[in-house]
Amino acid sequence: MDSPAGGDKVISLSGLTKVFNEHVVAVDHLDLTISRGQIFGLLGPNGAGKTTTIRMLLGLVIPTSGSIEVFGQRLRPGADVLARVGAMVEDPSFVPHLSGIENLRQWWRYGGQPLREAHVEEALAVAGLGDDVFRKVRTYSHGMRQRLGIAQALLCNPDLLVLDEPTNGLDPAQIRELRQVFWRLSERGTTVMISSHLLAEVEQSCTHVGVMNRGKIVTAGAVDTLVGGSEVAYVEVDDAERARAVLAATAGVASVNPEGDGLSVALDGTDRPTVVASLVHAGVAVRTVTARHRLEDAFLQLLSSPTAQGPDDRGRGAYPQQTPGAAAGTTVAAS
Numbered sequence: 001m002d003s004p005a006g007g008d009k010v011i012s013l014s015g016l017t018k019v020f021n022e023h024v025v026a027v028d029h030l031d032l033t034i035s036r037g038q039i040f041g042l043l044g045p046n047g048a049g050k051t052t053t054i055r056m057l058l059g060l061v062i063p064t065s066g067s068i069e070v071f072g073q074r075l076r077p078g079a080d081v082l083a084r085v086g087a088m089v090e091d092p093s094f095v096p097h098l099s100g101i102e103n104l105r106q107w108w109r110y111g112g113q114p115l116r117e118a119h120v121e122e123a124l125a126v127a128g129l130g131d132d133v134f135r136k137v138r139t140y141s142h143g144m145r146q147r148l149g150i151a152q153a154l155l156c157n158p159d160l161l162v163l164d165e166p167t168n169g170l171d172p173a174q175i176r177e178l179r180q181v182f183w184r185l186s187e188r189g190t191t192v193m194i195s196s197h198l199l200a201e202v203e204q205s206c207t208h209v210g211v212m213n214r215g216k217i218v219t220a221g222a223v224d225t226l227v228g229g230s231e232v233a234y235v236e237v238d239d240a241e242r243a244r245a246v247l248a249a250t251a252g253v254a255s256v257n258p259e260g261d262g263l264s265v266a267l268d269g270t271d272r273p274t275v276v277a278s279l280v281h282a283g284v285a286v287r288t289v290t291a292r293h294r295l296e297d298a299f300l301q302l303l304s305s306p307t308a309q310g311p312d313d314r315g316r317g318a319y320p321q322q323t324p325g326a327a328a329g330t331t332v333a334a335s
């Protein structure tokens with residue numbers, strides 16, 4: 001799917017790199033463009049560099065090199081453009097003995113802005129909390145807290161909403177509701193960027209995706225395009241070497257890559273039955289054949305790769321809770 005609003009750039013990352021402690025390369029020369037109205041999913045396994053990318057985007061972590069443009073402006077500490085960005089990074093924290101609405105009001109005042117400028121009604125309508133906003137937050141379910149966190153990020157009526165793993169801990173019904181929130185926002189022209197380690201979530205919630213591993217984007221594009229279009233077959237055979245040779249000579253096979261116990265075979269102009277017939281005809285026994293689309297294939301290949309995870313050095317001490325350059329509506333985990 002193309003950008004609903006004709007492709008005006010909202011986020012432009014160019015050569016973005018973050019190295020922690022001089023040797024942990026969390027984000028590695030990342031190039032990425034996100035356009036207006038897209039619901040963009042940054043998809044990757046744990047340690048891929050998603051949170052670090054989001055924190056840099058919000059001015060919470062200073063990049064080692066590269067550039068970030070948001071709404072056409074170069075992002076610098078304290079950049080005005082961050083006033084147009086709402087965000088939730090990790091689990092939001094609230095004052096438990098205050099109601100949801102009191103928490104929102106207090107948080108807004110704490111930012112030094114007059115309450116009349118907060119878009120409370122709109123934020124609550126989008127987050128869909130109903131009368132629950134009048135209950136004390138200590139009685140909230142995890143899903144309600146997530147939605148209150150999203151309402152908080154929406155108080156500034158952002159043109160860009162950035163959420164780090166927003167469905168963590170939510171049940172399927174809550175995830176469905178959150179998806180509807182994203183669609184409502186996208187319809188009104190707000191750009192949404194989320195991170196996730198769940199393929200199905202990104203497939204169902206997002207219009208666009210960037211698959212990330214070891215600090216790099218390995219596949220990106222419109223979800224419709226990556227899910228439709230050319231097919232990939234995953235096969236398990238008795239003789240992988242021979243199968244590779246046979247498939248390399250089969251018309252319509254674009255590529256063959258080893259994956260786990262089998263082979264990932266990208267098809268471009270042929271189909272699965274033909275691939276199986278070629279193998280069987282050449283005396284290769286086929287144990288398993290599974291159909292996949294390109295997004296699934298990219299993600300599953302990445303998960304099966306021994307290098308999928310990031311480096312082991314996972315020290316978190318360097319994260320500031322909030323810097324002067326952080327986005328206006330940023331909710332940052334207290335942990």
Ligand code: ATP
Nearest residue numbers: 020026046047048049050051052310313314315318
């Ligand atoms: P997760 O969902 O597990 O948080 P992620 O894709 O969001 O994964 P990041 O949290 O961005 O990944 O981490 C990317 C890499 O950078 C990991 O190897 C992590 O250990 C490392 N890293 C992140 N923050 C720091 C830090 N403050 N100091 C040192 N290394 C860090």
